[in-house]
Amino acid sequence: MKKIFFAAIFCIAQFALFAEVTVVNPAPGAYANLQTLVLESNAGEEVYYSFSGTDPLAQGFAYDGPVVLDVTGNVELRVVSVDQNQNRNEQKIYFSVEPAQSQNEEQAAFLKSLETGPCFDFVAGQKIQVPFSLNYSFFQNKNFEKGREISVSKNATMERFVPINISDGANVWRYVIRILPAEAGVLTKRDAPFEARDWSTLVFTDQKKMYSLDGDWWQAAGKAVELDRSKDNFVYCQSVDFSSENSIEKFSLPAKPVLKAERDYDGCLVITAQGKNGEAFELASSSLSTSKLISQGMFKKLVLDTFPGDKIEGRLAVDVYCEQVYQGVLYIDVLVNRSTPPAPKIISSAKSFYARDEVRVGAQLDPKVKIFYSISNPISIEPSFEPVALESLKFVHGDYDLYKGQSITLFGDTERILAYQVLFYSQDESGIKSATSEYQVIIDKYNYYVDPASQAQEQDGTPFAPFKDLSRLSKIANKKNFSRFYIKGTVALNPGEVSINNNVEFCGIDDAHIIVPANSALAVKNAGLYSQNIFWE
Known part of the structure; x- marks a missing residue:
């Protein structure tokens, strides 16, 4: 019978795992709406904050989840975390809030729809229609994109907080989207009378039971045992109070699996675990943090996805379970890049x-x-x-x-x-x-414009930069089978003979004159000259 494996997973997306708390939102900047405070902390940390510049431990609040900061103007946000060893870390974030309403009805309705609570809960597979008249970006990305329909794959299994910036060109509104999986996994875990550490160490923890590893001699609790995790192992346990009626429990400790990441047809990243003997694996949630990239429940595969314009990048730590019993942790680097590719050059x-x-x-x-x-x-x-x-x-x-x-x-x-x-x-x-x-x-292959009032510095004979005289007449006319010159005002031929060997047409605009001075001549050889609305003098 194939064994069933589970894995608890946690990952920091957008940043590495640090000891101090991470401020997901707000970020430095100027915003047109009240900001939601979302923090990430590690297990065992206590987190406090203030938004008036005071010491959070003296005059602040304990953080226990996303909360709207009811403050406007210039804000100094101070966040302090204290770990189990009483080590203190502090961060400061400076931002400003000047509430503003969009005067566009469609924009205002969209912004209002995001104000359903501290965070906007979004279930994977749903769609958000950002109006085309607005621009959006995620986290602290300054490269805004045109509004459009955005979504996350319905197969995504991860919970994640994603700040979104909305701009109309004058104001920036910033909200926090909480992505939720469409389906939760199985949450049940099996209690085991032992603890697996680092894949190779097993510690028996229940003093009321005795143990046998792979059918070897029975032994008491408290002793650490080294395991060979290149092969399957089995743990048997029963009560120390010997009785022929005692039941013997059996736990599987299979060979150490490997994590595999594959790109799905729609660009999602699918994480699975593969055992030495083809065992089936599943992935389960980790409760290290309420706001890291985590799954809620056990899944056969973990599916990572995010909105167009965003990306998930980090080192994924996976707690592996077999038959709902903890085995150890595995790591894998992940990247889901939904960032918009650059426009072609x-x-x-x-x-x-x-x-x-x-x-x-x-x-x-x-x-x-x-x-x-x-x-x-x-x-x-x-x-x-x-x-x-x-x-x-x-x-x-x-x-x-x-x-x-x-x-x-x-x-x-x-x-x-x-x-x-x-x-x-x-x-x-x-x-x-x-x-x-x-x-x-x-x-425009044939039309040139001449205006003696032209002030263009680089005159090319286009309507945007007309020639101011006829000095380039012969050069242009002799390069083309046909050319047409539109004349405005009064212009004169250059001194000397102006020789033309191809067909040319002159078209006058309003009261147009071409003056042929006494020391000038226009010679047309084996070609035609056409004139409309031009006074020749």
Whole structure:
């Protein structure tokens, strides 16, 4: 018959295990709502706090669970922990609270929904819809993300406190979410008349019983016995008051198992324990702290997950049980990284957003993520001295395709000015998507603008930086099969012969004049010259 194993588990997520108490919330900063105090302590520690700058042991409060601090303005939070040896550790956190209400109805309703108590209880598998008009982050992460639907896998078995920061750009509201598993494990543990230590030491503790290890001689309690945990062991015990009717209890001490961590299909981290002989293992809760990453009850597998934009990282300590009897502790490093991957970095052949020829666009590949892209339908723009605001254009996109490192070519048109938008996003192995990287460009192959009133320092002939004269007329016209110059005001040809070998068109805006001085000449060779609304003098 296969043996059943259990394991009690505890882990610090986001930080290592220290002797002093850990302040999960609040954190340094300025907030628009009252803050909840959440502390992490070790077994046997007593914790006290004050929020008026006084000594917590003299004029403070004993901490016995999350509590809302009813204080505004500048706050000095002092937290003192005292261990079993009367060693004292103190921490100070400075923050400020200036209550503010969102004037947006949707935002206000969402913020109100998080104020259900000291902490917002969230059951794994549920969803939180952060309004798109708000940004959010977790713990002390300064990289806020756009509001969206966030959740934790329904299979998650761990209880955890997660501070969430909500910002509308002007204010930051900070709340504490308590993640709870959808199902609790079995809580029953079997009392054993012995204590297992460090996997190799066994101490018999019940003075009213005698013991036999692996069928060897019976012995009294109190003596430590060294075990070979590379193989299965068995402990037999019975009352010291000998009787033929005495029952003999049997306890299994199997070979030391190993912990295994595997990534689930949805990116969760699944922890299991594997025995030498294929024994089935389960994981049980640890009560070292009320606010560490812990499981409540026994599970066959431990499932770790968190919200998009957050991560769990730390060394997991697992107390292993066999048939509900403590065996020893095992350790494993864990990482559940739901942090949003960085947005792709875009590469373009164009020097600016206004191009004169086809544009090649791509993104830097990252072996840790997949990149997807979408090209908009081109938008036609009418020639004008008034610059077009790209953000005002309504681009239409189709489906996203997997980007494999190829060069994406955006073509110009012989008759039209075209605007394009290319969107990229990256996605990690867990399915977490990055923010979208956006590339926009106008491709205008033939139109140039001349305005003698132009004040642009770097004149490129675009509506954003028109030429102030015709000094570059022949250079541009002779590079292209066709070019069109829009003229505003009065401009003059350069001295000498201005030779043009390709078709060129001049279009006047309002009262436009081109002056040909006595020492100038315009020579058009094997090409056509077209003129509209231009006075030549």
